[in-house]
Amino acid sequence: MKYLALLYGEPDAGPALGTPEFMQMLGEFESATAAMADAGILVDSSPLQPPQTATTVRVRDGEMQLSDGPFAEIKEQLGGYYILDCEDLDTALRYAAMIPSARYGSVEVRPLMVMGPH
Amino acid sequence: MAQLAGDLSLAEDCAQEACAAAVKQWPRDGLPANPGGWVVGVARRRALDHLRRESTRAGKEREAVRGWAAAEPDGSAAAGDDQLALLFACCHPALDPASRVTLTLRMVCGLPTASIARLLLLPEPTVAQRIVRAKRKIRDAGIRLRVPDPPERPARLTPVLRAIYLTFTEGHSPHGTAAVVRDDLCDEALRLAMRLHRLLPDEAEVTGLLALILLTSARSAARADQDGALVLLTDQDRSRWDRGRLDEGRSLVETALAQHRPGPYQLQAAIAACHADAATAADTDWRQIAALYSELLRFDPSPVIEANRAIAVAYAEGPMAGLAILDTLAASSRLARWPQLHIARGALLAQCGRHEDAVAAYRGALALEPADAVRRHITGQIAALGAAQAPTEET
Numbered sequence: 001m002k003y004l005a006l007l008y009g010e011p012d013a014g015p016a017l018g019t020p021e022f023m024q025m026l027g028e029f030e031s032a033t034a035a036m037a038d039a040g041i042l043v044d045s046s047p048l049q050p051p052q053t054a055t056t057v058r059v060r061d062g063e064m065q066l067s068d069g070p071f072a073e074i075k076e077q078l079g080g081y082y083i084l085d086c087e088d089l090d091t092a093l094r095y096a097a098m099i100p101s102a103r104y105g106s107v108e109v110r111p112l113m114v115m116g117p118h
Numbered sequence: 119m120a121q122l123a124g125d126l127s128l129a130e131d132c133a134q135e136a137c138a139a140a141v142k143q144w145p146r147d148g149l150p151a152n153p154g155g156w157v158v159g160v161a162r163r164r165a166l167d168h169l170r171r172e173s174t175r176a177g178k179e180r181e182a183v184r185g186w187a188a189a190e191p192d193g194s195a196a197a198g199d200d201q202l203a204l205l206f207a208c209c210h211p212a213l214d215p216a217s218r219v220t221l222t223l224r225m226v227c228g229l230p231t232a233s234i235a236r237l238l239l240l241p242e243p244t245v246a247q248r249i250v251r252a253k254r255k256i257r258d259a260g261i262r263l264r265v266p267d268p269p270e271r272p273a274r275l276t277p278v279l280r281a282i283y284l285t286f287t288e289g290h291s292p293h294g295t296a297a298v299v300r301d302d303l304c305d306e307a308l309r310l311a312m313r314l315h316r317l318l319p320d321e322a323e324v325t326g327l328l329a330l331i332l333l334t335s336a337r338s339a340a341r342a343d344q345d346g347a348l349v350l351l352t353d354q355d356r357s358r359w360d361r362g363r364l365d366e367g368r369s370l371v372e373t374a375l376a377q378h379r380p381g382p383y384q385l386q387a388a389i390a391a392c393h394a395d396a397a398t399a400a401d402t403d404w405r406q407i408a409a410l411y412s413e414l415l416r417f418d419p420s421p422v423i424e425a426n427r428a429i430a431v432a433y434a435e436g437p438m439a440g441l442a443i444l445d446t447l448a449a450s451s452r453l454a455r456w457p458q459l460h461i462a463r464g465a466l467l468a469q470c471g472r473h474e475d476a477v478a479a480y481r482g483a484l485a486l487e488p489a490d491a492v493r494r495h496i497t498g499q500i501a502a503l504g505a506a507q508a509p510t511e512e513t
Contacts, residue, residue, distance in 0.1 A: 001260040003260075087260075087262070088260045088261065088262035089210075089212060089259050089260045089261045089262070090261070090262065090266075090270075092260075093212070111258060111259050111260055
């Protein structure tokens with residue numbers, strides 16, 4: 001089964017950029033990612049540029065409307081993702097717990113929907 | 119079955135079809151050598167047919183299904199572990215806590231939705247909806263039906279223990295039936311607890327729960343009189359208690375407590391052991407029981423436990439002391455609808471010689487429509503108090 005792990009956190013959660021703790025956190029991200037790759041379950045993963053770089057697209061009455069960023073009131077921001085292909089939920093959760101975001105914020109694990117032929 | 123299908127609803131449907139086939143075939147062809155294996159075998163073939171038809175299934179899952187179908191040709195092996203795997207899946211932490219107990223009572227213990235609703239004091243549609251949602255999450259989120267690995271087990275245990283405990287409670291004090299005890303449910307809970315204890319012999323609370331079930335169910339035969347009315351613990355004929363179960367339960371609770379990791383099930387078992395140790399009701403060590411209830415309140419500060427402590431205090435220090443605790447509790451709205459509180463107040467008021475107040479308390483309990491056996495007990499108490507205006511049967 002494929003799972004999408006969404007990494008959420010408040011902007012100031014976790015160690016500050018440029019501190020030794022930040023470097024340590026990066027190392028933990030690397031070792032978590034390496035563990036997933038070694039287990040053969042890592043499909044894809046990436047951090048995201050901050051929400052300020054985002055553009056939201058809506059099509060209403062056939063017209064495209066663009067706006068800057070996501071909703072400002074959302075405190076927890078999406079910071080990155082992993083796609084894992086593993087046997088069951090327990091396996092996905094075990095690896096999700098290795099991601100440092102689980103400590104500083106939260107990791108939401110969701111199964112991808114399997115679309116059958118119509 | 120559910121392990122094969124990875125889908126509890128599909129498993130249920132196939133099992134039902136297999137039972138229907140048995141009803142048709144067995145009278146015609148005679149009973150098969152292994153009836154249980156026959157049903158599982160037929161159900162497995164139905165599930166396989168279904169899964170083969172389902173083109174959306176990933177190839178990997180189909181492989182797993184083929185592996186399962188090839189193993190255990192008579193379907194009888196490892197049935198206990200299968201049930202335990204189902205139990206842990208139903209109590210998976212990824213399910214919301216309220217749904218875990220509900221799903222376990224439905225899937226593992228086979229309780230009908232209506233009984234679960236009564237047991238959990240919930241409307242039936244709520245229970246039905248919880249079951250549907252939880253089954254869907256197990257299927258769609260890929261929760262596998264398996265016994266968790268040792269490091270995961272302690273965290274996964276609490277909801278499992280609670281589900282077994284609630285099953286036993288429903289069997290020991292059933293709702294919506296005239297029976298005082300439902301042995302089928304008690305036995306189901308006992309079987310689950312024994313199996314869990316065999317798997318996790320060093321978990322003190324598992325041992326505690328098994329001890330509690332043994333010690334409490336040992337008294338089942340003495341809980342009803344010839345007319346099926348409830349007999350209170352202090353009035354029971356102790357020669358009818360099951361000595362074998364009492365001894366087994368007592369030794370288990372001692373083993374558990376020796377590990378110095380106390381918990382609510384061990385403490386309740388210790389209380390039950392105090393009753394088991396007393397040759398007569400008068401010999402009961404009520405001071406010890408009141409102390410154990412105080413300890414239990416630290417784990418579970420519930421008004422029901424406080425009410426039980428009040429009764430123990432009443433026996434240890436006199437009815438006035440117990441009544442003071444109960445009156446405080448009766449003032450809280452949450453317990454006002456709990457018949458046992460009014461029954462206990464009635465008993466203590468009677469002991470204080472306040473007969474009219476006692477009758478009023480008993481009537482308060484009757485107004486809450488308690489189970490049949492409890493109701494007969496209450497009317498008996500009112501009659502014994504010689505109340506001038508005994509209540510007429512409600513129609």
